[in-house]
Amino acid sequence: MLIPPDLLASLAGLRVRSRRLGLGQGIGQHASRGRGAGLEFAQYRAYEPGDELRRIDWKLYGRSDRFFVRDAERDSPLTLWAIVDASASMGQADTLVPERTRLAAARTLAACLFELALRQSDRFGLVLIAQDRVFVHEAASGRRHRDRLHFELVRAEAAGGWPIEPSLLPLWQSMTPGAVVTMLSDGFDERALAFAERLSAAGRDVSFVRLLTMEEREFPFEGGPRFRDPESAREQRVDAARARADFLHRFGESRQALLARLAASGVRACEAFTDQPLDLPLRRLFGSRDSAQ
Amino acid sequence: MSLLLPLGLFALAALALPIALHLLRRPEDRIIPFAAWRYLSRESLPRERLRIRQWLLLLLRLLLIAALALLVSMPVRRADAGSPVQWIVVSPQLSAQAARAALDRPNAEWHWLQPGFGSLDEPPSRAIDLGLLRELDARLAPTDTLAVIVPECLSGLDAVRPELSRAVEWIVVGGDPTQAGRAPLVVVRHDEASAAELATIDALRSAWQAAGKPVDFDIAAQTQAIDARAQLLVWLGGEPSEQALRWVREGGTLLRSRAGEGAWPLREEAFGQGRIFSITTALDPAATPGVADAGFAARLREDLLRPARPPDRADALGFEPLRTGRPPAPRNESLDDWLIWIALALFLAERACAAWPGDRRD
Numbered sequence: 001m002l003i004p005p006d007l008l009a010s011l012a013g014l015r016v017r018s019r020r021l022g023l024g025q026g027i028g029q030h031a032s033r034g035r036g037a038g039l040e041f042a043q044y045r046a047y048e049p050g051d052e053l054r055r056i057d058w059k060l061y062g063r064s065d066r067f068f069v070r071d072a073e074r075d076s077p078l079t080l081w082a083i084v085d086a087s088a089s090m091g092q093a094d095t096l097v098p099e100r101t102r103l104a105a106a107r108t109l110a111a112c113l114f115e116l117a118l119r120q121s122d123r124f125g126l127v128l129i130a131q132d133r134v135f136v137h138e139a140a141s142g143r144r145h146r147d148r149l150h151f152e153l154v155r156a157e158a159a160g161g162w163p164i165e166p167s168l169l170p171l172w173q174s175m176t177p178g179a180v181v182t183m184l185s186d187g188f189d190e191r192a193l194a195f196a197e198r199l200s201a202a203g204r205d206v207s208f209v210r211l212l213t214m215e216e217r218e219f220p221f222e223g224g225p226r227f228r229d230p231e232s233a234r235e236q237r238v239d240a241a242r243a244r245a246d247f248l249h250r251f252g253e254s255r256q257a258l259l260a261r262l263a264a265s266g267v268r269a270c271e272a273f274t275d276q277p278l279d280l281p282l283r284r285l286f287g288s289r290d291s292a293q
Numbered sequence: 294m295s296l297l298l299p300l301g302l303f304a305l306a307a308l309a310l311p312i313a314l315h316l317l318r319r320p321e322d323r324i325i326p327f328a329a330w331r332y333l334s335r336e337s338l339p340r341e342r343l344r345i346r347q348w349l350l351l352l353l354r355l356l357l358i359a360a361l362a363l364l365v366s367m368p369v370r371r372a373d374a375g376s377p378v379q380w381i382v383v384s385p386q387l388s389a390q391a392a393r394a395a396l397d398r399p400n401a402e403w404h405w406l407q408p409g410f411g412s413l414d415e416p417p418s419r420a421i422d423l424g425l426l427r428e429l430d431a432r433l434a435p436t437d438t439l440a441v442i443v444p445e446c447l448s449g450l451d452a453v454r455p456e457l458s459r460a461v462e463w464i465v466v467g468g469d470p471t472q473a474g475r476a477p478l479v480v481v482r483h484d485e486a487s488a489a490e491l492a493t494i495d496a497l498r499s500a501w502q503a504a505g506k507p508v509d510f511d512i513a514a515q516t517q518a519i520d521a522r523a524q525l526l527v528w529l530g531g532e533p534s535e536q537a538l539r540w541v542r543e544g545g546t547l548l549r550s551r552a553g554e555g556a557w558p559l560r561e562e563a564f565g566q567g568r569i570f571s572i573t574t575a576l577d578p579a580a581t582p583g584v585a586d587a588g589f590a591a592r593l594r595e596d597l598l599r600p601a602r603p604p605d606r607a608d609a610l611g612f613e614p615l616r617t618g619r620p621p622a623p624r625n626e627s628l629d630d631w632l633i634w635i636a637l638a639l640f641l642a643e644r645a646c647a648a649w650p651g652d653r654r655d
Contacts, residue, residue, distance in 0.1 A: 089328035216329050225323035227330040235324070238333050249331040293376045 002111040002150055009118075009280040015117050016286050018078055018180050019051045019206045019268075024232075044068040050205075050266040078122040079139050080177050082110040083193060084156065085128035085185035088230040091158030093274065096213050100274050102211040106184035108151045109209060110276050113182055114146050116286070126152060127171060129192075130159040134167045136174050161231050162191040177203035182285070184209050187258055197265040207268040207285045210258065214275040216251065219244045294628065295372050303365030308362075311354040313634065321534035346646065353643040362638040370633065382406040384415035384443045385521075387466055392442045395466045406441065419521055419543040421449030426614055430457040431622040442466055447609045454582065455614040458621035463613040477598050481512040481520050482537070483529040489577035490529045490550060493584060500590035508598070525597050530575065541567035546597050548575040557583060557591040559596070570597065 018166070032157065041203055047056060047067035055069045084106045093101040108128065118122035126149045135151055181199055185192050187210040200206040215221070221240035228235045248256030262269035272281035296302070319575035327333075343415045360509060366596055381400040383392040392413065393403070408419050426441065433439065440462035481494055494512065501508045511520060519550070528538060533541070541547045542565030549555065555571030562569045574580035583589065 081332075091327055092326050176515060186328055215327075223323070225325050227325050227327040227333060229330050230326045230328055235331070236330055236333055236335070239333075245332055246334045247329075247332050250334075253327055254332065290358070 002108055002153065003115065004108075005107070007112065007277065007279055008115070009113060011112055011276075011282070012114055013287050014279075014282055015121070016078065016080060016113070016120065016180060018178065019048060020203065020205050043071045045071055049263060050200075050268060057148055062172070078117070078120070079179040080113055080117040080122055080124040081127060081139065081179050081181045082113050082152065083127040083181060083183040083185075085183070085189075086128055086158050087161050087189065088159055089186050089188055090211070092213060092230060097275075101158065102186055102213065102274060103156065103158045105211050105272065105274050105278060106209075109155070109182075109184050109272070109281065110153055110225075111150060112278065112282060114149055115137050116282075118143065118146055124149070125174065127153060127174075128156055128161060130156055130158070132163050132167075133185065134163050134171065138168055138174060139179075148207060162189045166201070168195065171203045172202075175204055178205070180205045180207070181207065182207045183211065185212060186211050193258070193262070196262065196267050200266045206266070207266075207282045208262050208270075209285070210255075210269065210271045211272070212255075212271055212273055214273055219247050295625075296366055297367035297369055297625070299366060302362060303480055304362035304365045305359065307358050310357055311351055311358065311574070315351045317477070320564055346641075350643065350646050351648060353639055355635060357639040357643055360632055360639060364629065364632045364636065364644070368628045372624045372626040375434060376403060377434070377438065378498045379438050379440070379562055380404065380429070380433060381440045381442065382410070382426075383413060383418075384423075384441075384447070384449075385421055386443065386444045386446075386448060389413050391466055395464055396440065398440075401440070417542065419545065420556050423447065423449050423612075424451050424455065426455045426457060426461070430455075430459060432624075433459075434624060435621045438462070440464060441614075443609045445484065445606050445609050447612055450612070451606055453650065454612060456617045456619075457614045458617060460616050461614055463609075476507045476509045477524040477538070478509045478511060478520060478522060479527060479531065479598075480523040481510060481527040482515040482517065482519070483512070484515055487529040487575075487614045489579065490575055493577050494527065497593065499592055501594060506594065508594070527576075538564075539615075541565065541569060548576075548597060550574070557581060 043105070044057065044060065045068065047069050051069050057068050057070050060066075060068045070269045084103075086106075090103040090106065093100050093104075095101065114124050114126075122143060123139040123141045124145070126137040128135040128137070135153055137150070181204045183192070183196050183206065187193060187208070193208075196206050196208050212238055219240070221244075224237060224239050226237045253283040259269050259271070268285050271283050272278065320574040373405055379398060381392075381396060381398060381401045382404050383389070384406050405415075405417045406423070406425055406429075408418055408422070408425065411417065411427075417511060429439065435458070437459075439457075439459060442464045443466070445465055445467045470533070480492075483491060491512065494510065498508065498510055511523070515528070515534065519526060521540065523540075523545070525546050525548065526533075526540065527548045528537060533547065533549065537547065539551060544566040546567060547564070547569045549561075549569065549571040552571035552573055555573045557572050557574070559570045562571070577586060578585040636637065
């Protein structure tokens with residue numbers, strides 16, 4: 001079972017929306033909103049960093065001195081992409097619960113996204129980054145497609161590192177501008193972050209879920225174990241109790257820095273921990289506006 | 294120091310166990326895959342203190358096992374001789390006064406030549422065993438001297454002349470009437486209602502006298518002591534005393550009348566090294582008709598008065614122990630007590646060191 005029943009139930013109120021204006025099918029190449037049919041006013045919502053400035057209603061700003069964005073009634077059909085990072089570091093789990101790896105959480109999150117897309121009758125696709133390669137499963141809609149993607153998710157094993165640049169080229173064609181892309185990764189590879197930023201700069205609505213283990217948050221270790229980097233196999237023996245405070249401080253700073261950097265690039269970023277329920281990151285990213293944060 | 298059981302040193306192979314344990318514990322290998330490892334500062338472990346304690350613990354355990362292995366090997370030390378002692382042992386065939394009269398050594402240790410080597414001041418038991426000289430020879434220090442006082446006719450021999458590691462003073466006391474020439478002694482102890490039985494005893498005495506085989510009788514009440522040299526003890530009525538039973542157990546013959554259970558004709562029952570014959574009736578012709586039989590006296594003498602021991606007598610003059618050229622058997626003092634205390638101390642030290650509160654994680 002990729003999605004436990006209680007998690008499935010808690011997805012009830014979520015809707016995935018794009019912060020950007022979709023180009024839509026058959027509406028021509030211009031992204032301008034005012035002309036043409038098909039874009040009806042639905043509601044105002046508060047401005048979020050990353051929304052296109054064109055969508056701000058300036059008249060309302062003049063009246064209320066706050067930024068509001070117009071939502072369209074008939075959204076152009078949305079394409080949802082989930083990029084699952086299955087590099088070696090994603091195989092890390094808490095020592096006490098070794099089956100609850102980051103990759104397991106990423107699988108569940110990706111499955112939840114597909115579920116949401118299915119309910120919205122949107123198209124969804126999967127990109128799997130594993131074994132130094134890129135596996136693209138083109139976007140489609142429907143239950144059969146969802147089951148196919150489930151199968152691919154379950155088959156994935158955590159191994160390898162980030163692929164070389166030329167391997168990523170097909171992604172630029174598959175993930176068209178306007179698509180909603182959610183990257184599920186641990187954020188330790190600089191190239192993954194750079195890729196997310198480039199995607200966002202190139203017109204995709206990118207969200208980033210940083211999957212961390214409870215031990216990276218708390219550092220509860222004792223004694224003098226050896227810590228090994230899963231991807232480079234380098235080791236370091238440390239006195240855990242004495243290194244705790246320093247680690248939490250330095251890693252905490254780096255976490256904050258990463259979130260800030262991604263937000264500055266227009267990427268919706270949040271952290272998710274393997275010991276916490278997985279609807280939290282989804283709510284944070286896609287939840288109703290008043291419950292965001 | 295030497296080992297009584299050198300093969301016990303194979304127990305030292307157990308020394309490999311703590312070494313193996315310490316070696317196996319060395320790599321405290323917890324490898325934790327940790328992607329954020331680069332944020333860990335390079336702190337050194339406080340391993341120096343840990344190491345010293347581990348070496349100390351290993352040493353204590355090795356010493357403990359070595360001590361136990363040594364214990365298994367039974368180490369002994371050559372015992373010190375001390376000042377020379379003069380030992381004089383007397384054969385229980387003689388009396389204490391006769392022995393003291395034969396030899397005047399006021400500073401010597403006088404003992405009976407019997408198991409336990411009791412002091413001469415106590416009465417001896419019936420046991421006669423000349424082979425005890427070998428035990429005494431092994432027990433005494435090489436510098437001690439030994440004198441043996443024996444009668445002319447030795448009893449209690451085994452098939453070999455004793456060969457000792459020292460020269461003994463072999464003193465033969467003659468003049469004391471030896472047992473071979475003496476008439477056998479029958480001790481009769483009776484209670485108050487034994488008048489008829491005493492008449493039977495009288496008749497037995499006359500019969501044996503007439504047959505040319507006189508027997509000495511010692512007739513008294515049951516409270517009287519029993520001469521240890523008696524051949525036969527007749528207990529008329531009541532339960533035999535403790536001394537009587539002890540005498541029987543060491544190889545005597547007892548005839549009981551008016552006993553709780555018995556049989557006629559007389560049936561032998563073993564009792565220790567001796568024999569007991571019991572009849573339930575009184576020993577007189579009125580109660581036991583078989584007593585009046587013609588051959589009763591002769592049969593009684595043959596069955597009851599034959600000695601319980603096989604013939605083992607020799608002339609004392611020809612039986613002086615030989616001195617061999619072999620060195621005396623070493624007298625060893627066991628070191629077990631020392632080793633046990635050492636092992637205990639090591640064990641407590643090891644437990645204290647292991648349980649000392651310190652950085653014992655991993």
